[in-house]
Amino acid sequence: MKILIIGGKGTIGNKVTSYFSEKNEVLIAGRTSGDVTVDIADSTSIENLFKQTGKLDAIVCIAGEAKWADFNDLTEEDYYIGLKSKLMGQVNLVRIGQHFLNPGGSITLSTGVLADDPVVKTASAAMVNGGIHSFVQAAALEIENGIRLNVVSLELVIDAYEKYKDYFQGHTPISMEKAVNAYVRSIMGKGNGEVIRVYN
Template identity: 60%
Template sequence: MKILVIGGAGTIGKKIVEHFSKEHQVLVAGRSSKDYPIDIADSRSIKNLFKKIKKSGKIDAVICAAGEAKWARMKDMSETDFHIGLRSKLMGQVNVVRHAHKCLKRKGSITLTTGILADDPVYTTTSAAMVNGGVHSFVQAAALEMRKKIRVNVVSSGVVMDAYDKYESYFPGHPPIPMDKMLMGYIRSVSGRVNGEIIRIYS
């Protein structure tokens, strides 16, 4: 397969690229990529990337492991602060789906990324929890409209092992998710037949 990984230089993205590169051709996109630059908070950037991809031929799968949201107490957040997550994590991934399906082969797949905050929010995560939940609802609705038997899913993981030291204090009592276990969600979405699924990996 030919797979595009957006956010392929990040903590989760690197593991995704490492795994799928063993048997497939992987294109790595991100803000620091020279070959496939993209900022998912910028809709024009998304559109330009998929124009470039389409010119070189259709692909089999798109995985998005990018997106950010501001973490702070709600009383300390401005409307502009909330817009960070809305533009990036939510609309960024919505726009990935809007443009990616045009570049996919029949029966291709799109896999988005959220996290446990959609179902189990913690202190200072009003924005992140909101946008994660929005992505979940979007995926379930978008799956009903995909043509050419294209599938769209989202992987929602707990705090992964490689980021646990950074986030442990925010998630008391939450077990770290082994990277190999987290990868199973992406494998299931890309190589399986599920569609419109929120693939939860929380323990």
């Protein structure tokens, strides 16, 4: 398979890339580094990305940002960061990327536990994650050419625990193996329109 992993050098992306690179052709895309570069907040950049990759069998996005701040400190512009990057960035990857997939290909997006179990300072991030869940379930009903569309929603992963543990007090981080297996299930399985939750 020819697989594009956007965010393939990140904490989770690195492990997913390592797994799939053993038996597949994997292209890594990042904002400033990788085999190809892309700014998912810019639809023109996404179009240029796919012109470089050519036809693919799977598209995986483990990227996108959103502002974390106290609710009363979040401005309208702060919300647009997540809306343009993590939400519309991933929506545009599906909207544009579907035309660069071989029949029967797949697209996997990424969110997180905040959609269902938010913590403080995540009003924007939680909103965006929940929106992606609804988008995937709806768009999967109409996407053509046998293309499957899923989203992986993970609890805090063990490799990011030290960085985020003060936000996620009382949460039990999941292993990197469980995180990778969620992406394996989406890419290699037959599910469509699924929110693949791995919270414990």
